[in-house]
Amino acid sequence: MTKTSSKNTLERARQVLEIEAQEILSLANRLDDHFVNAVQLILHCDGRVVVSGMGKSGHIGRKLASTFASTGTPSFFMHPAEASHGDLGMITSNDVVIFLSNSGKSDELLSILPVIKRIGAKIISITGNSDSELARESKIHLSAHVSQEACPLGLSPTASSTASLALGDALAICVLDQRAFTAEDFARSHPGGSLGKRQVVRVRDIMRDLDKVPSIKEDALLSDAVLEISLKGLGFTAIVNPHSEPIGIFTDGDLRRQLSKKIDYEKQSIREIMNKNPKTIFDDQIIIDAINLMDFNKINGILVVNRENKLVGAFNMHDLFKAKVI
Template sequence: MTNTENSFIASAKRVIDIEAKAISALNHRLDAHFVDACHLLRQCKGKVVVSGMGKSGHIGNKIAATLASTGTPAFFMHPGEANHGDLGMLSKNDVLIAISNSGETAELVNLLPVVKRLNVPIIAMTNSRQSALGQHANIVLDISVEKEACSLGLAPTSSTTATLVMGDALAVALLDDRGFTSDDFALSHPGGSLGRKLLLKVSDIMLTGDDLPIVNHHVSVAEALLEVSKKGLGMTGIVDDKNTLVGVFTDGDLRRILDARLNLHTAKVAEVMTEGGKVAHPEQLAVEAINVMETFKISALMVVDEHRQPLGAFNMHMLLKAGVL
């Protein structure tokens, strides 16, 4: 490496070391104040409103989003806009998380008398309990750092990282206390890939009715192949005279019988099908069906009820199209 490249690496390592120490120091501040903050947020009957200016505002926005997505209704309020009307967002049942490293940010401090008049409790994230914010707050969470990672000691770096981690600690502590589950998480993320993986069921994607590939076990291999080709799933279900699924016939089965040189028009599909076969159920999560398909190297599955009566079918392409893969 050149001297310049070594300098880049050295600067990066110094930043990471400083910020890691700032985060580690938070462990010693998780005391009764943190517990009180958790109780206050847990008992909040309205919304958790997070506010901060500048870099603290960016961090506050993220904390509000994390709280909201983990079961604590929350939103961000810009203190500058709040001074010009947006303070109407705040109601008496809310809790305010106010973020200011110095505790003296003018736009935020100007809001405090009105917030107190509304009788809205304040959780302050600041480095000074003696600051204007610290003195107005009901609970103070200490997010002070020994030094910023910026070599000039000016750019908010360690302090914003510590604030973000404290916010995450609050959100996850509340999540654990509520017994928030992956299903709950998915409900607040329905549009993303995570939501699709956690919410989408087999019944949401399977083909049904006339699109369902099904033949009776008495038909010839040639007739079964016609059904496979017509329905486009690379397989067909085989049912008995009571419409119970007794097996499947797939592209793989076809390759095996071609090697055996069977007469496709006279051989019965029941003679060459895969008996039984792996199946899915309509209420099963699509992601669970994927695990079965990958484990057994299957590209398509029949969907049946508790009596193995066929209800639907799907393949990997459909899962891919649905965004589950």
């Protein structure tokens, strides 16, 4: 690829991103009470949120249904073509149906709209055409109109599908917010993923037990620290006072830095060269707290204490990988 073609590619990419970003910002500025009413309708829905759309709108709809379901709102996607062949039986009068169609003229949606209204389900439509039949026949219509597509031909849904996706995400997040949906709630619907594990796994669930944690007394020597680090293989050793409270930490990195110094390993006091006030975490905290603490302080291991500040365990990045929480 020549420099000229590479430059043109980057310019086109930036243009696409800028167009789509501008359309989303324009959409944000147009939000009104219709959006608030849509949030309230979903929030007070006694049934489920059923999302439907054809083509690219269908792909957006599947993602939206998944987002609602994972954030505390029972939801599923219904293909409009399959709906007229029996799947309408999945809809009840307690449900809210969200239709997505950029034109607002999708025949597949319009053909099932009267049946859904007879069932008694409430309809929210997200379209790019406020004058469309779908918009007029819905209980609540949300405009996802865009002034231009990112596609230079103006044919492929690009900015319009992005706008619908962003508007749908805004709906789901506002409903989540008003439900007071918590990280623990999220984890219950994501038990198999690292995101969920981070919210339910406690530090004590993955930490190494105290008998496997390198630990030396505060009056120990550097030679004792080297031996303890080597024996336990955690990459560091805790230094504790007579009450088993960690007052320092000495890592293999600290050891390497000491190699350039002329010191006597059998005489050098660990208290003089240890890192004082080591970072610790309580054993009953969730693991995401530990991950954030380690990321913020750029450390690879951490000491675990109980609520009496006594050393009870430790772990490093390898333990986090092994537990599949990162």
